Amino acid sequence: MFGSLLALCRCLFATTNFPKGSLVYQGRCSLVENVLNFTLRDSDDEACTRRQFYGFDGFMNHSCAPNLHCPGTERAADHMLYDAHAVRDIAVGDEITCDYSVLDYECDGHAIEVCGCGAPRCRGSMKGFKGLPLAEQVRVLHHADAELVEHFMGATNAYIYETKLLDGVGLACDDDMDAPGGGSSCRLVAAKDFEPGDVVFKNKCVLMYPEKGDLDKMLLLRVSNLGERFFGRGGLGSVAEPVGCGTPSRYFLLEPDHHCIHRPTHVEVIGFDIFMDHSCEPTTSQEYTSSTDYTVYATRAMKVGEAITCDYEQGLGNAAEGTASLETTKFQCLCDAATCRGLIRA
Ligand SMILES: [Zn+2]
Ligand SMILES: [Zn+2]
Numbered sequence: 556m557f558g559s560l561l562a563l564c565r566c567l568f569a570t571t572n573f574p575k576g577s578l579v580y581q582g583r584c585s586l587v588e589n590v591l592n593f594t595l596r597d598s599d600d601e602a603c604t605r606r607q608f609y610g611f612d613g614f615m616n617h618s619c620a621p622n623l624h625c626p627g628t629e630r631a632a633d634h635m636l637y638d639a640h641a642v643r644d645i646a647v648g649d650e651i652t653c654d655y656s657v658l659d660y661e662c663d664g665h666a667i668e669v670c671g672c673g674a675p676r677c678r679g680s681m682k683g684f685k686g687l688p689l690a691e692q693v694r695v696l697h698h699a700d701a702e703l704v705e706h707f708m709g710a711t712n713a714y715i716y717e718t719k720l721l722d723g724v725g726l727a728c729d730d731d732m733d734a735p736g737g738g739s740s741c742r743l744v745a746a747k748d749f750e751p752g753d754v755v756f757k758n759k760c761v762l763m764y765p766e767k768g769d770l771d772k773m774l775l776l777r778v779s780n781l782g783e784r785f786f787g788r789g790g791l792g793s794v795a796e797p798v799g800c801g802t803p804s805r806y807f808l809l810e811p812d813h814h815c816i817h818r819p820t821h822v823e824v825i826g827f828d829i830f831m832d833h834s835c836e837p838t839t840s841q842e843y844t845s846s847t848d849y850t851v852y853a854t855r856a857m858k859v860g861e862a863i864t865c866d867y868e869q870g871l872g873n874a875a876e877g878t879a880s881l882e883t884t885k886f887q888c889l890c891d892a893a894t895c896r897g898l899i900r901a
Contacts, residue, residue, distance in 0.1 A: 566650050567615045573645040576782075582625060582637045584609050596663050598702065612639070617667060617681055618652035620674035620734040624698050625653060642733050656691075657698040660684045660706045676735040685710075689808070693775060694738050696806040714772040716809070718826030720784040721756040723747050724863060726830055727786040738805070743830040743863040744786055745838075749853040755839055755863060757850045760816070760823040770822060774809035778827055781805045786860060818876045823847075833899060834864035836892035841865060846876070864890075867901035 573579050585608040586597055597605040615623070622643050629636040645651065652672070659665065662683025670680050684692060684703055692707060699707070707713070720726060725746040732738040749755055763769035782803040809815065809829065816823040828851070831839075838857050843849045857863070878901070888899045 565614050565616075567612065567652075569645045569647055569649050569651055572647055573641040575641055575644045577641050579623060579639045579641055579645070579651070580612075581628075582610070582612055582639055584635050584637070586633050586635065595659055595665065607635075616650065616652050616672070617655040617670070618650075618672040618674055619654065619670060619676070619678045619681075620672070620731070621652040621654045622649065623651055623653045626698075627700055654695060654698060655681050656684050656687055657695050657700075657703065660703050662686065674734060678735050691735060693806050693808045694732070694735075696775075697804050711773050712771075713775050715775045715777050715806075716761065716824055716826065717777050717779060719780050720746075720778060720827050721758070723749070724756055724827065725784040725786045726778070726781060726827070727860070732805070738807070741807075741830050742832050743828060745857040745859055745861050745863055746784060746786075747859055749857040751853055751855050753853045755851045755853050755857075756828075757848070758826055758828060759848050760825045762847060763815075763822045763824055764820075765822060770811050774811065774815075774824065776807045776809050776814075776826065776829065777804055778807065779804045817878060820876075832862055832864050832890075833867040833888060833901070834862075834890040834892060835866065835888060835895045835899075836890070837864040837866045839863055839865050840869070843876075867899055868896075 569579075586605045587608050588604055588606070595607045596603055597607050622641060622645050623639050624642045625637040625639045627635055627637045655665070655667070660683055662681075662685070666683065666686070667681035670677050678687070678691070680686070684699065684707065687695070689711075696704060696707065708715075723746050725744050726741050727744045728738060728742075729740040730737045732741075745755070780803060807829075809824065811822060814825075814829040816825065838853060838855060838861065839851045840854050841849050841851050851863075851865070885898065885900050888895055888897060
C-alpha cells in the first residue's frame with residue numbers, strides 16, 4: 556500500500572487510482588506522552604498530555620472537500636488503527652487530503668486562519684469542529700470519532716433519530732455530499748421497479764408533543780445504511796445502480812416545520828421518508844394502520860431511479876388525524892404535473 560502513495564514537499568500524492576469507497580491504506584498512529592507540540596492532543600480534555608504521532612500520513616494536508624476519510628478500527632493505550640477510504644475517485648497524481656475539522660473539536664492552537672485548499676466551496680479557514688457552522692457540523696458528523704460526536708451532542712442538546720433506507724428505496728442527490736454545503740438536494744428514489752398497488756415500504760414514526768418540550772431539542776436524522784443505497788447525482792430516472800458514498804451513514808438536520816408532520820395534537824418524526832418530494836400527481840399514497848405505523852403504496856408504475864413522491868396536501872394518509880397547517884410549509888410547486896395546483900399548503 557505504501558507504494559501507492561508518495562509524500563513530497565509535505566503533501567501526499569496518489570501513485571495509483573483509487574475508486575470511490577476503496578481502501579487506500581490502513582494507518583497506525585502512536586499515542587505518546589508529551590512529544591512535539593505540533594502533534595494533536597489525543598483528547599479534548601485539557602488535562603490530556605498524550606499526543607497523536609502519525610507516520611507518513613502526517614504529511615497529509617487539509618481540504619474542505621477531502622478525498623479521504625479515516626474511521627478508527629482499533630484503539631489501545633499506546634496506539635490507534637484506522638482505515639483510510641477514498642470518499643471520491645482518486646486518480647494518479649491527485650493530492651490525498653482529509654478534513655482536519657473532524658479530527659479536533661477545539662483545534663488547540665492548530666487553526667488555519669486562511670485555508671488554501673482550493674476546493675470550490677472552501678470554508679475559508681479551519682478552526683476545528685467547533686468552528687464549523689451547524690449545517691457543516693451535521694454534514695461531516697459521520698466522519699467524526701466517538702469523543703467528538705459526544706462533545707457535539709452535549710453542546711447542541713441534540714436528539715438522534717436512527718433510520719434505515721428499506722428494501723426498494725434509495726436516495727439520490729443533485730449536489731456533491733462530500734463538499735461544503737452539499738447534501739441539501741436529496742430525494743427518495745425507487746431502488747427497484749414497482750407496479751401500481753405494490754407496497755413501496757412500511758414505516759413507523761415517533762410521536763412528539765411540543766407542549767411537553769419534545770421539540771426543544773435539536774433533531775438529527777441518522778441514515779445508517781446510506782452507503783449501500785446512495786444513487787448519486789442525476790435527474791429523474793437517469794440513475795440505475797447505487798454508487799455508494801464512501802461512508803455507511805450520514806446525519807441530516809431535521810427542521811420540525813419542514814421535515815415533520817404536524818397533526819392537531821402532536822408532531823410525527825418520520826425517518827428516511829423526509830426525503831420524499833411533493834407532487835400534485837404523486838407516485839405513492841400512504842395509509843396509516845395505527846397512529847404510528849403506515850404503509851406506502853405505488854399509485855402507478857415506477858422504474859428504478861424514479862422519484863418516490865407523495866401529495867403533501869392529502870393529510871398524508873391519516874384522514875382520521877388530519878394535519879395542522881403551518882404557514883411555514885407554504886411553497887410554489889414545480890412538479891410539472893398537468894394538474895399542478897401551484898401554491899401548496901402542507
Ligand atoms: Zn478550504
Ligand atoms: Zn404541483
